Every structure is written in C-alpha cells, then in structure tokens.
Amino acid sequence: MIFLLDCAIKTSVILLIALSSIPLLRKRSAAVRHWVLTVAIFFAAVTPVLSLVTPSWNPGPAVSERWFLGLVEAPTSDVALSIVATQDEHPAPEESAVPAYPPEYLAAMIWLIGVSIGLFILFTGLARLARVAGASQPMRDGRWIRLAATISKEHGLRRRVRLLQSQNSSILVTWGALRPELILPAGASGWPEERVAIVLRHELAHIRRLDWIVQLMAQWLRIVYWFNPLPWIVCRRLRLESEYACDDVALSSGVAGPDYAAHLLDLAHALNQSHQAWSAALMAGHSTIERRFTAMLNPALDRAPLTRRAIISTMVALLVVTLPVAAFRAESQNAPLPLSGSVYDASGAVLPQVELTLEDAQHVKWQATSDSSGRFEFGLVAPGRYVIGAALLGFRPLRHEFELRQARDWECAITLQLGELMETVHVVERRVPGTQAPSPGTGPVRLRVGGNIRVPRKLNDVRPAYPQAMRGAGLEGVVPIEALIGRDGGVLSVRVLSAHVHPEFAKAASDAVRQWRFNSTLLNGEPVEVLMTVSVQFSLAD
Numbered sequence: 001m002i003f004l005l006d007c008a009i010k011t012s013v014i015l016l017i018a019l020s021s022i023p024l025l026r027k028r029s030a031a032v033r034h035w036v037l038t039v040a041i042f043f044a045a046v047t048p049v050l051s052l053v054t055p056s057w058n059p060g061p062a063v064s065e066r067w068f069l070g071l072v073e074a075p076t077s078d079v080a081l082s083i084v085a086t087q088d089e090h091p092a093p094e095e096s097a098v099p100a101y102p103p104e105y106l107a108a109m110i111w112l113i114g115v116s117i118g119l120f121i122l123f124t125g126l127a128r129l130a131r132v133a134g135a136s137q138p139m140r141d142g143r144w145i146r147l148a149a150t151i152s153k154e155h156g157l158r159r160r161v162r163l164l165q166s167q168n169s170s171i172l173v174t175w176g177a178l179r180p181e182l183i184l185p186a187g188a189s190g191w192p193e194e195r196v197a198i199v200l201r202h203e204l205a206h207i208r209r210l211d212w213i214v215q216l217m218a219q220w221l222r223i224v225y226w227f228n229p230l231p232w233i234v235c236r237r238l239r240l241e242s243e244y245a246c247d248d249v250a251l252s253s254g255v256a257g258p259d260y261a262a263h264l265l266d267l268a269h270a271l272n273q274s275h276q277a278w279s280a281a282l283m284a285g286h287s288t289i290e291r292r293f294t295a296m297l298n299p300a301l302d303r304a305p306l307t308r309r310a311i312i313s314t315m316v317a318l319l320v321v322t323l324p325v326a327a328f329r330a331e332s333q334n335a336p337l338p339l340s341g342s343v344y345d346a347s348g349a350v351l352p353q354v355e356l357t358l359e360d361a362q363h364v365k366w367q368a369t370s371d372s373s374g375r376f377e378f379g380l381v382a383p384g385r386y387v388i389g390a391a392l393l394g395f396r397p398l399r400h401e402f403e404l405r406q407a408r409d410w411e412c413a414i415t416l417q418l419g420e421l422m423e424t425v426h427v428v429e430r431r432v433p434g435t436q437a438p439s440p441g442t443g444p445v446r447l448r449v450g451g452n453i454r455v456p457r458k459l460n461d462v463r464p465a466y467p468q469a470m471r472g473a474g475l476e477g478v479v480p481i482e483a484l485i486g487r488d489g490g491v492l493s494v495r496v497l498s499a500h501v502h503p504e505f506a507k508a509a510s511d512a513v514r515q516w517r518f519n520s521t522l523l524n525g526e527p528v529e530v531l532m533t534v535s536v537q538f539s540l541a542d
Helices: 002-024 030-053 103-135 142-155 193-208 211-224 229-252 257-271 286-296 308-327 468-473 503-514
Strands: 162-165 173-175 181-184 337-345 355-360 365-369 375-381 384-391 398-404 411-416 458-460 477-485 491-496 521-523 526-528 530-538
Touching: 002 030, 002 229, 002 308, 030 211, 030 229, 030 308, 103 173, 103 181, 103 211, 142 162, 142 193, 173 193, 173 211, 181 193, 193 211, 193 229, 193 257, 211 229, 229 257, 229 286, 257 286, 355 375, 365 375, 384 411, 398 411, 468 503, 477 503, 491 503, 503 530
Parallel strands: 162 181, 337 411
Antiparallel strands: 173 181, 337 375, 355 365, 355 384, 384 398, 477 491, 477 530, 521 526
C-alpha cells in the first residue's frame, strides 16, 4: 500500500501540473489542451513502472537499498517508498504481537473493494454497449453512408467505421478502437442532411482522435486511484476538452456557429428524453452544454488542429517533469514506522513461532514472534542502525546488522537455513605388540608427486526455467550455488551460498543444477569428488 500511495502522490504531481497549465493555454485550441491532458494521463499511468526502472535520487544522503535476510525477498505484496517525518533521538522500545488484521491489510482490502466496484461499473457499461451494438441494425440510409465516406476521407480516417441504428431513441455513442462503431438513435434516418453532416463530422472526429481509447485509459487511471480526486477531475476535464475539440472540427468545416448550436440543442433535448444515463460521445452532459454553446458562438477562439510541433513539445515537456518525479526517493529521516516482515525456510515455506530480537545502537531491545503465517512486527521503530536476530530450534541462528533509512526499509524478509549436524567419533584400539610409536623425523617417508588433474566436462546441460511468479512480479536475481560432483560425474548435492536470494530463484537454479552430469574428475588418474561453484543469473530483457 505504501508503494501505491507513493505512486498516487507522484501521479497527483503530474496531473496537477497538467491541470495548472490548462488556464495558461486558454488562448490555444481545445485540441492542444486535450493533448496536454492525454499525455499527462499516459505518463501518470506509467509512473509506477518508471519508479521501478529509473535511477533514484533524493535531496539527502545516498538511498539505501531495501534489505533482505535469508534466502531473499519473500513474496510480499507491498513495497514501501518515500515518507518524511520526525525521528526520536531514543526510540522507545515496544513489544507487540502481530495483529490479526494489520492496518496495511485493511487499507489494501478497502482499496481492492473500491477498484472492484470501479471495474464492475466499467465492464458493465462495456457489456451494455456491446449488447446494444449487437441488437442494432446496420444503417441503410444512403445519405449517411455517402456522407460518412466523404467526411472520413476529409479527416484522413483509414479505419472503416460501422454505422448502426439502435432501437433506442436516446442513444448516440461512438466506441471501439480497431473496429470503431457509431451507434445512432432510432429515427436518425429521418434527420435533415445538415444535421447528419454535423453529427458525422463530430463523431468521426472522435474516432480520428482516438478519444474513446484516451477516455478508457483515463477511466482505468481513475479506477486504480479512486481515492484520489485529481484523476476524477482530469477525466471530467478531458471529456469536456474532447467535446470542444470535436466541435471545433465541425465548425472549421464551414458550419455556422448559431446553426451548429441549434442542432446541438435539438439533439440534447431528443437524446435526453429517456431516463437511461447513456454516455453519448456527442453529448458531454447537461452541465457542459451551456459552456459549449458559449464556445461555439465565440468567433475569436482558436480552433486550429493539433500540430506536430505541439505534439512533440508537449511530450518532451511532460517527460522532463515525469522522469524526476518518478525517480524521486524521499528519505524517511524522522518518522518511526512499524518494522514488519515474514520469516521463511530455505524452501520458501513460512516459519511460525520464530523468536526475533531487534537491538539499536544504545542496546535497547525489542522482541517479537512470528505468527502462523510467518509474519512478525516490532511496532514503531525510528530510523537508524539496528541488529536483528532470529532463532528457531533446528535452524541456524541469525544475526544481521542493517540500517533503516527509506520507508521501504521497514518491510523485510528473513530466511533461516537448516542447522549443521556435528558428530565426533573417537576410535581407540590397542597397539600391536612389538611396535612402538615412531619418533618424529624417523621412519620411511614416501613422497607422491601429484597435481595431474583432468577437469570435468559437462555431458548433460539443463537450463534453469525462469519462475513465472518472479517474471510476473518483474523481479531479477543471481543465485550462487556450490555443487558437489561425485566420482561418477553426477551431482551429489547442491547448496545455495547466498542469503540474499529469493526461494523461487534458488529452487529453479538448484533443480536445474541437480540434473547436470559430467565425466569423472581425475586427480593423478583416480576419480575424485570435486566442488563446483555455479552462478545462475535471472534477468529480464526489454
């Protein structure tokens, strides 16, 4: 959730800059203003990806890396990011058990409920449009077909647009991307030719400008950040500027402003007789009709189309804004946060009932115990350097020093390795009668000169498979492995050498190495066992 909130803040900065520029562009055409909002929405949508792939920067000291203990980052769902607050000079120790429903889980559940509601509304609307389109009949009126072909050619529109006539008299919708469709209301075949031309010029302008795709992208952004009012404001303004821009296209074709406004008023009255709330592409809603009328009747407005120069300059300007915002990592200098995480064994399974200790530089200690799901929490811990310890019977005790600096450092993963078994066998036997222990430096000495080694050659090579879960999460890793090759060339044992490897990566690499086979390693002509160090790197390429 912290990662989501961080992305919401960065998204808000981008959208706020775009919204603030709209009043400054009031003398420019609606197409330019709409393009500014479109580019801002696009960069806001890709901000989470840019935050992960761009080099980080912050106004303070160097950013600390997220720390992991044990066999690597556990499959935690949240990545903590930038938070700035106050630091207590001496953090007060707290002992706390992991609550049944941690606050971050409750926040995630609330967010998922909001997203689910938004997706349900969106897909319900799309299904409704698909159902209406399926029940509509192709437009047979020759005027519509002829004018649509002529206006499409004027717009340079190469995609074929299907003209459908619905049985509902209050529907006028343009939708679709690759195969756009214009659904006309019942009775549209009886409209005068001037109104037909006006409607087609407006609707085909929506299709040429890809407004349906842009609006759909804005809807997705609003669903993800439903708790943030800025995406809602941008979506509404985007829709309005889209209508302004398409009105400008129709007016630029030679239609008089008063005539266009009269047809728009008649259509608004006809299309809103029904109580069904249709999102018509021509009509942006009752609250915007008056503003559109004012724009139509103002001959001083700039109605120029979008130029290549405006497209490039807008993208460059917003990219210059977006990259620093996405790469920004603020330091959590002062605020105590709950230090939490999960404990795993080497196979990736969670470990309950692990006793954990946390000690600060003043040797103040915290204690916690992992619950049945392997989760633990130490309560509020201020930034600084700490030593964490973990112990469980049958596993090696762990003690690790780390530093809490960024907010994401407060979420960690610990993997405990199996303990070592040790046994000492002392064999005592009587000396053979008549012999005595040789004195130092006496007795026959036999020297055997060695060093003749034949290195093993791989006979069977099995490539590790990239774990799907790690690929889906966009994670990479390097797995250092120590493999014991037996006298017959088979791999007898495999051991992961690093504690900073995810269990999924470790398992995939180990499974592959165990299937390798070599010819025998010869030392002075005799087959011997040999240790081999393997480094398996999992990386993702764009």
